[in-house]
Amino acid sequence: MTIPGLLRLVGPDFGALGGSSQLRAIVGALLTYGLIxxxxxxxxxxxxxxxxxxxGSWQTASKAKVGLFVAIGGATLTGGALAWANWLLDVGATL
Known part of the structure; x- marks a missing residue:
């Protein structure tokens, strides 16, 4: 499966909202910049x-290790934002 096909598979359902084209562009750009x-x-x-x-610079290694864990957490949260956006769109469509 190609990457665009995969993104369509896991992407949020923007059809439930008015003005969905602007929302799609904003969310896509934010997720892309965040993950990059x-x-x-x-x-x-x-x-x-x-x-x-x-x-042998333990100070530099320690700071870089903390930065690595923060970056991994940021990537996880950015990836989880898609699932959260899907959930919010589903809840919003049922209200």
């Missing part, structure tokens, strides 16, 4: 952690 930022921070922090550990 989280993945870049995971790469940067893991590389910094490795370099800091190899050079």
């Amino acid at each position: 930022t989280a993945v870049l921070m995971i790469v940067v922090c893991s590389a910094t952690w490795a370099i800091g550990s190899a050079q």
